Amino acid sequence: MEIKKKLVVLSGAGISAESGISTFRDSNGLWENHRIEDVASPEGFRRNPQLVLDFYNLRRRQLKEVKPNLAHEILAELEQNFEVYIITQNVDDLHERAGSKNVIHLHGELKKVRSVKDETQIYDWEDDCNLGDCDEKGDQLRPHIVWFGEMVPEMDNAAEIASEADIFIVIGTSMQVYPAAGLIHYVPKNCEIYVIDPHLENQFTKHENFLKTPATEGIKILRERLLK
Template sequence: MRIVVLTGAGISAESGLRTFRAEDGLWEDHHVEDVATPQAYARDPVLVHRFYNARRSAVAAAQPNAAHRALADLAQEHDLTLVTQNVDDLHERGGSPSVIHMHGEVNRALCAACDHRWPSPMEIDVNTPCPSCGRKTARPDIVWFGEMPYHMDQISAELERADLFAAIGTSGNVYPAAGFVQLARQYNAHCVELNLDRSSVSRDFHEHITGPATKIVPDWVLGL
């Protein structure tokens, strides 16, 4: 069986990483437009670097949970394509052999001048040079609002061939990921949503499983 799984912030919340969309509209006490847009970086790169340095530390302190490990087990039994909106590395540390990070990775850096990418040190700032071109234009390798997500051609191709599509811990508010279920349905995949609550696109799924990810994801994997 060919399976595509999309994961969002809800799968890492039980590892202690706060979800992207808090009820107060803030992300780690910052307005999203102040830390997660190209305009924010151009306006105040010191603040943006400080924010992502803190996120890097939080990710390093977090541990993969039972939901991450269950998806690693699923990859051993089925043809699994694992796509995540998350910028943490908990899937990899949970044992998943291959993960598509459509929104980038907090543990990687990107040169704004030459597009070179490299493993990020725990802290980078406005004086961090690119190891390729030497310019002091390092930024987090994160897809900010207004930028194109990574690997979209590959993701679309995998959705077209999927027998089963599952969205885990996603809000259904962020596109293009929120539209993956419609594409999967177009190609006759069975679509299941696993979430703490119904998402904004719940109506597009054939099946809904609600509850904490650490409980419902291992149970779902065992039932496949």
């Protein structure tokens, strides 16, 4: 029985943007007209929990209006030929909805909430989360999102997976957000690295493996190469 090569993907906002999900922050530094620190930090939640809950409720509702695009679908299809792991900075569930089975969310998940007191108390959550929604101990629930200043619980797991990659694909990420961007330094020396992004300048891999294109266009090209 042939052993499949391990293909590890680091995905970011650029892959979801083609499904209609707005990227993390605009050029003016705002996120959906809010200051990042107001809606994506523990301090912001303490100051105005209702604003923060409303903000993520709106994101969760928007998630019901979008669907996976061709890039998500091709990554899922590659599981037929490779052992695929998706490490994503995105908080949407589009990789899972496209059919990817091994997805690690570095920055949390929109469709989950957790206790403000115990971060291991995590619940699946499809609808709005409001003040007064509590866990079984009576503690308020909050979005299951890794905010600025918080630890990234899945980082060690992601680093271990990256360290075993035969092929490593960076797709739709600015490579500016750490520690996620540092995963590329964990890949083995003999690992083949591919980068797909229309905005990045190449400092990550050899020239022919750098595709300065949107996610859907680049992954179509790369699929042909990988399956040759």
